[in-house]
Amino acid sequence: MNKWDSEQFQSPANRYRPKLRWWLPGAFMDNEEIKREIEWMAGSGYGGAELIHFFSIPPADMDPSEFNRYGFGGEEWNNRMKSALEAAIPLSFQLDFTVGPLWPIATPAVMDKNDERCAQGLHVGTALFEGTYHGEIPVPDTIDLERPRKLVAVTAARKFGGRTGKVMTLELETAAVLSSAVEGDHIEWLSPGDGEWCLFGFWSQTNLQMNDSIGAPVVDHYSRSAAKAVTDFWDDRLFADPDIRALYEKNAGSLFCDSIELNATMLGGMYGATPMAVTIWSPSVLEEFRTRRGYDLTPYLPSLFVKGLYQLGAGNRTDGDSEYDFEDRAVNRRIRNDFFATLTDMFRENHLRTLRQWTNGHNMKLRYQTYGMPTELASGLSEVDIPETESLGFKDSTDGYRLQSGAVHLYDRPMYSFEVGAVMGYGYKQTWTGQDFGLLWQLHRGYAAGINQAVLHGMSYETSSASGHFEALFKWPGLSLMGSMFSNEWGPRQPNARHTRIVADYIARTQYVLQLGKPKVDLAIYRYHIDGIHHGMGTELTSYEQAGYTYDFVSPCLLEETNVDVKSSNGLPALAADGPAYRAIVVDLREEMDEGGGQIPSDLPVETAERLIAFAEAGLPVVIVGEAPRHVVSLHGDREKLSLQDALLRERIVRLQSIPKVRHVQNREEAVKALQHLEVSPACEVCSGIPLLSARRYEEDVNYYYLYNPSSEQAFDGELRLAGNGEVYAMNAWDGTVRQLSAKGEEGCVRSKLRLAPNGTALLAVTRTWEGAFAKAAEYEAATGDIRIMPERWSLSVDSWTAGEHPTKTQHELIELELTELQSWTEIPELKNVSGIGTYRTSFRLESIPTKQNTVVLDLGRVSDTFKVYINGRELPAADQIGRRIPIGNFVCQGEENRLEIEVATTLNNALCADDRNRQPLECGLMGPVVILLQEGV
Structure with missing residues (x-):
């Protein structure tokens, strides 16, 4: 259990820092470039990277006969991973590795698409009859007749007059298993009653879902033998060299898997699939169901076929009716609950446990996004060292993240990880600070729901050339392996990368506090x-x-x-x-x-x-x-x-x-x-002001609070009641300082005032004894000042970023302007389609500062995206990039001109608009109004 350490808060270790997804072009990399990019990430404030074998992208000058040497787990891949580990370990920069290349999970050990260890679907064929059925067992049109298939069961039930099932409703009590009547692919069976009956033939078949990274079939996620094929490949190929294995184990990173993007069948497509009546399956389901649930699932198999439920984006829910349901919805729902519970058990015990035991045996942890299938999320997390959620799939919903937070906390997992970013259509467009899917906006919501580790999506390896169909995509500012479909490229390709360290330090300090205690x-x-x-x-x-x-x-x-x-x-x-x-x-x-x-x-x-x-x-x-x-x-x-x-x-x-x-x-x-x-009060209660979201940690009589203003428009300006005894200390995650706040003690709690900008956060501690340095108690800072100074003229120098002579090269052009008002670059003709670094210069004069109590604050107003501030040539400590209200009293001079310089960095979006009709210029730059506030005698 981590305890407060002032030095650690000021300069957090890498284990508290955000990680970065690193998309790699297979083994087609250069060792020196690997080292350079790892050093850039570490130097920019990231604490680790998640290495993903995305696609094999050979350079244009390589002979195709050489390609096979560069496969996942091959000699070249292992050499590249060795170079990465050798570069990262001395920097304490931890590397995580995907379970297999890309996802869903596949392994070069299983390449036959008909292998029983591949992911499978259960298909259903039907035939109506009266009296006696004599003929072939019905085969559905969802089965691929050219590939092997297995007859799982044959059942029958009498049709019912009501309409519960979407295609057909059945009488529950007539459901029968017809195994004894089956001869090969034929059956003869006399129904025990009159009326119309339906014969069901259930066939299993591998689902033809492929891992596109290596052209291998996706493995069965409910099968122990499939999971063991994955770990055996690591033992046999990736860990074959004991020196490389020792590096992996010394690195002590995580084995990672993304969300379970499984389809029961690929017949309807991969994403946004056409709904099909095929269910996820595994060869041992019936046996495991009988053992775990205590009855035979076979006669009830028709009720599993909720059309589209087992396909990504096909638009159905576990609450929907099956195509072939029995007349009693209460029974149908519970049959499916038992089926889902069995899938959950098999996924947890056969798949996750196998991976975790192997991973832990090599001084690594298992980090896993265990959602995407019809399973009960909390149960699977008992076999995961680091549970992970995501902003994309859970749509920035705090309640969505809480679906796993209970398991994280009750299973006593110290880390709850967050794949943050991945906004559709926001490549080179997503900002750090904006409220339109700004990365910090997303991250702040996650922290309020118990998350305490960020993994940013992401950064592409800097491929120097590309062949095949990738060559057409190889354009400035480089080959982006996620394209412009998803945000973002957080590496050095964008101007706002210049300020990455400011934001990374802020994230690290926040995560440090959110990993303290319990x-x-x-x-x-x-x-x-x-x-x-x-x-x-x-x-x-x-x-x-x-x-x-x-x-x-x-x-x-x-x-x-x-x-x-x-x-x-x-x-x-x-x-x-x-x-x-x-x-x-x-x-x-x-x-x-x-x-x-x-x-x-x-x-x-x-x-x-x-x-x-x-x-x-x-x-x-x-x-x-x-x-x-x-x-x-x-x-x-x-x-x-x-x-x-x-x-x-x-x-x-x-x-x-x-x-x-x-x-x-x-x-x-x-x-x-x-x-x-019932006298159950929130530990953090708003006495006055708009609602806040919060998270609380506790260790040795210290209550730590993360507070977040979720409003996109309104500042929080009010009073809080916080559980705990003693004084209140504000920990500034932007610059690493701590100050004591004025507070009033009550029985078991304290009251204190606070101001938070829209999307702003605060870290507070309530304790009798503070360990470490802090500034003296500060009075509440009002939102306005008694004296307001607004500079009227600005000089602006812009380092404009445009395409160079090669897709990985950027050309720089200097644009200099004189401004009489601050506005977005999109409103300035010379800057409408410009991205880059803008440096704004002006001056202001303070005739007098009558008392030491006066507070001088610089309010920047609107800025996009990130900024640095210099006064009289001195760089100010990292400023709040969200609140943008900066104390400058220690930097200004009385009775003379003070030089003010503000450096603003943008995304690359506007510079890309000229060659991309799908893009529109976005507001950027310093838009203000910029005001110097003097607060008299607060």
Whole structure:
């Protein structure tokens, strides 16, 4: 557990610094260039890189007969990785490596697309009949008849008159397995009753999904033998040289996998696929299902075929009806829950555990984005060392990130990682500081949900030439392996890279604080829902956030952990007191839907209800929101057992509601009031001002707070009540300084005033004793000054970046202008399509500074993207790039002219507009108004 260290905050070690995705052109790299780029990243403030074998991109002058030597895991690849490790280790610059080349996971050890270790789908063929069926087992048109396929099962059921299934509804009690009647590909079977029946033939086949990086089929993510094929390849090829293996182990990085972008079939396409009635499959599903769930899935297989559910972007949810459902929706839902639970178990135990054990055996950690499939997210994270989420898939939603934060905290994972960036269409356009998908805007939201490690998306290796179809893409400012589809290139290609160190230091200091001690969270909100990448959770503040509460989502597997119980924390009951120390559980079963605004109940196992009773009887407040739980998660084998379990659950809920500290309310607004009546207050409560988001860490009587103003327009200007005793200290993540704030103590908490710009953040500590240097107590800084000075004339020198004689070369042109007003470069004819570094110069005079208490503040107004400030030739410490209000009292001279110089760096977007019709110029430069504020006698 990390403890506060002032020197570490001022100059954070690399382990606290942001990482950078590094897209590599296979083994077609130069050792010296590898070393140069690693040194640039380390020197610019990054703490590590995630190496991705993206595509093999041979140089234009290489003989194609040489290409095979450069494959993943080959001699040339291993030599390049050795060079990377030898360059990184002396710099303490940690390298992470993808499990295989690119993703989804594939390995050169499995190249046959029909290998049973490949990802698979289950297909269904149907035939209607009355009386006796005699003929071939139906084969669906989703099967590739030219490739091997395996008959998994044949079943039948009588049609039902209602309409639950989208294509057909079946009578549950008539479902039958016809294995004994099968002879080869034919079957003869007499139905036991009258009416129309449907015969189902279930066939499995590898899904033809390929890892484009090496042209290998994607492996089965539920199979232990497939996972072992991956690790065996590492042993046999990447670790064959003991010297290289020793470097990997000394580096002690992570093995990483991106989101699980699996399709049950490629027939409908890869992304945004045409919905198909094919389900994800693995050869041992039926056996594992029977062992784990206690009944046979075979007769119920028709209910698994929710069209499009098992394809990326096909637009369906786990809540939808199957093509072939039984007449009882309650049964169908629970059959699918049991299927999803089995997939979750197999993914966790066969895939993740195999990878983690191998990785840990080589002094590495497993970092994994475990979403993208119909699984229960929290369960899989028990086998992941560093869980990771992302801004793209979770749409910048704090609630989306919380789908994993409960598992991160209750499994006691010290790191919650964040793939940040990857905004569609923002290549060379995404800024550090903007509110239009600015990277810090995205990152700030993640920190508020418990994230404490950033991995930026990303940077391309600087390929010097390219052959084949990549040659057409090889244009200035270099070959971008993600193109302009996704942001961003955070390497040295863009002008704002000049200021990377300022932002990287800010991120590092913030992450240092967010890795101190243990997380403390106000509420645990119960949620059981099967997710791929979540839908419909939005970016608007929830009722709980508006009231100031922090919270995690928790699911049955977390609440049923044996070490999760109620103990005392600061004299009050808390769940997992040594961990997040939740002050209450909220059973909020509603799940917002993408379309139509409908809501569905979330299921609750009897065992979890019994845990809730135990928690409540131990004094933990419980609030039930909306309809109380009525349905269990599992079918338990048949409809009769399900009915008994549902009845037992309802009995448990009645008992739960009878406990004194349990409340049942109708909506989330009432839930907030109920929590207040139960004396469950947010650890960080806004007494006056707009809502803030927060995260809290605790170690040895020190409460650390991360505060974030999520408003894009309105500054926070108000008072806070913070849990803790002692004084309040503000830790400036921009320049590494600490100052004491004026505060008023109350019983168990303190009050202090604060101002935060839109999208601004603050780091505060509440403690009786501060370890380390700090400035004396400061009064609250008002938003305006008594005296305002506005420079009227500016000289502007622009270092304009344009294409050079080679795609990797940039030409520089100096443009000099005199300005009588500050405005965006897009409004200045000479700068409309210009990107680069702008240096603004002016002067101002302060006739007198009557008292030492006067505060002199430089307010820059609007700036895009990043900036540095110089006064009288002295560079100021790294300034707040979001608030842009900079104390300058120690730098100005009284009674004489003060020279002010502001250096502004832009993205490369505007310079690229001339050759890209899809781009539009964006506001950039210093737009102001720039004001010098003198605050009299504050």
